[in-house]
Amino acid sequence: MTTLRNLIDGELVDAADGATYDVVNPATGKAYTTAPASGAEDVDRAMRAADRAFASWGETTPKERQEALLRIAQALEDRSDELVRVECENTGKPLAVTAEEELPPCVDQLRFFAGAARVLEGRGSAEYLADHTSWIRREPIGVVAQVTPWNYPLMMAIWKIAPALAAGNTVVLKPSDTTPASTVLLAELANEHLPPGVLNVVCGNRDTGRALVQHPTPRLVAITGSVRAGTEVATAAAADVKRVHLELGGKAPVVVFDDADVASAAEAIATGGYFNAGQDCTAATRVLVADGIHDDFVAALAEQAKATRTGLPEDAGVLYGALNNPDQLARVAGMVDRLPDHATIHAGGSTAEVAGGEGGYFYAPTVVSGLRQPDEASQDEIFGPVITVQRFAEEAEALRCANDVRYGLSASVWTKDHARAMRMSKRLDFGVVWINTHIPFVSEMPHGGFGHSGYGKDLSMYGLEDYTRIKHVMSYIGE
Template sequence: MADQTFQNVVNGELVAAASGATYDVEDPTTGEVYAAAPLSDAEDVDRAYAAADRAFETWGETTPQERMTALLGIADALDRRSEEFVRVESRDTGKPLGLTATEELPVGVDHFRFFAGAARLLEGKSAGEYMADHTSWIRREPIGVIGQVTPWNYPLMMMIWKIAPALAAGNTIVLKPSDTTPATSVLLAELAQEFLPPGVLNVVCGDRDTGRRLVEHPTPQMVSITGSVRAGMEVAGAAAADLKKVHLELGGKAPVVVFDDADVERAAAAIAEAGYFNAGQDCTAATRVLVAPGVHDEFVAALTEAARGTRTGLPDDEDVLYGALNNADQLARVSGMVDRLPDHATLQTGGARQGERGYFYEPTVVSGLRQDDEQVQTEIFGPVITVQRFSDEAEALRWANGTKYGLSSSVWTADHARALRMSKRLDFGVVWINTHIPFVSEMPHGGFKHSGYGKDLSAYSLEDYTRVKHVMSYHGE
């Protein structure tokens, strides 16, 4: 039974779906319904895009200083209400309260503040006479109305990654959150109305059909999605029919390459944390480890010990590293991947659902896998770390690059030259050396191959939400 009802945010107002239809939202720690959200249809998407289109006429003309002020206002308000957002995010996702408060909310506030400043520092070629009697210069302009779709693994953070650069560049937005995690998206959009004109930021809740309508709608000039490879391909195909610009941050299968001169104990502890954080529901999670033969057995033992010392449980338990998987389908997916392990693989620890209530899964380590195994080639998106033994650097590199993904990777070694060689040759948008998973606002995040294209964070993300115009003036006699 739902004890609260979310609403859409359209043209600065909280509104129900035009049809009055809703769907159930579950608490992943119990599997029980706790809220209802609007099941938006074509009419709701039309209204949201109409509002964004009208708002762009004025928001697109604002100065960088005005947009900066608005984003700083949102950041300060989010900071003041951080405890409320932590509670709401935790209820929607099952995340630990403590880690959400320390690892997500402050970072999200910082992202808003970064893009507030970046709005005033857009760059282009200097004006000049590239042809006699003609002066040319570059204008960077907002694209217009943007359609955005966010995932369920980091609903608040991924919303910030999308809306902050888009708003900083002068665009207006219609955003659809995942159907399983609408709560903080609606709450943040509601908060933002104090600082933005009506229609600049709109949120419509709904299912996959709602998202399809949002992408296929003729109004947006660009669509941006963070999600699965399948979803990204569908979005790219739909956008191509209307020649929309597309920004995709999709799946990952990060290789974590541990050489025999690495600090094994430190690496195992750090990789366990980076692999199990958020229940491994992270496209950059450290869940595919390649280990040199000289330290393989020692590393597997250390990683297994770290896994056994990792706890999952309820959000208010201060000793847990991660909470429940997001939904029943995801629990079934993770369970199925482990249940289908080939005979040559060894389950070192874990490998089962934890408890009978909610969607909890044990921290799991699997060794002995081969490069063509399903569990190596396919994103599991759960608290499962696999380990492979490589023979030499060439094989490590070949295996690391040997998947369809290209989002992130890491190298663990004391050899500086080797680290530089690997960082050059790894075909991934992010390479960490002797660490895994930290992000900063100033540096870009985005992948290659089936992990998509376009950048989140940094000035590169801001540029993605702009268009470049060449202006030339003749001044001859």
């Protein structure tokens, strides 16, 4: 069995006390590697390395940072086959889907932020007070602590480190304890093109994350994770007045009006709901359908579910793989088992049988209709391949139900009526709204939510700006 190591100050190192834990492949339920169970001493070592490195990295020019990120992007592209293999062993994802849908955006996002490093903007200098010229400096914040989740471990690491490094910060990142392998490999590749200490990766559990957040060195803590984890991070960071960047859960409404094309909408929504086993905070898993097409839509969605395959990473034609861990499998199964009597299961509703994956955490693509707004499955994030359907009569009812959750990350509207689409996109209380599509992202546009989905933006120039601080400089120019 191989052993992962932390990357601190440019070197691969074990935890200070030598402690390790097993990392399990979700598709088999078996351990395939071990990772350092890092403690406060390891976190402190990484923070000190990042602090030292910031003294010089923070003074680099945007051109130098751009060139480093471009070299890292090229390294990822050159070793994409290896990264895909590690990511799929890490997560149980299908190899073909990961190679086609995840690696190319990762490379593109690095290249986007490489370019963005050179176009930071601020207000033009001017004399807002007689005989005094004012201007704005955008500066790196310093050392940044980052925590990434298990659903997209490689991509979320890039969403975090790319803007932070582009802005001139140094980083200490903790990947999820269940999926550290691809992040460690990413750090190894990046380390070949960065000075020691600029990017550090420390593996471990929640206690490691707490040590990261509570350490006095970082001035910003960024996390993608659950609402519980985000609340803990924000609470701990407040004690030291650290800035916080939170991308948390979601419960995306997918509002389908009666003028939508039933077949094409059902196909696209099924893909958006089942992709990555529904383990996506933007997943299209809460569908609101107009009365006039409700029955036809549910039937079409059930047919899509029955045609959707889950399986081992190497299986051909598989859309999604295993759930990440046994606790997550139990959570998804428990929410389906607790469905109220007025709900109807049209497809799935149980664990999935996968040849060769007897120890894996597989759940069948599921469709549930008859849900009502107060139901647990309508309100709480399932984070699994379960699409629920509610019906509505009028646009106002659809909007009320769509907004009646604590999350505010993403939503979509399906209609041929342009004015209705514009009204809904304005009134939906979500950070991302798609029209007649669901789940595409581009590097140039921001991703981030409202309410219990957190605050701050990933991707885009807004994401880069989140990793900068603003300084006003004023100079007396009178005689």
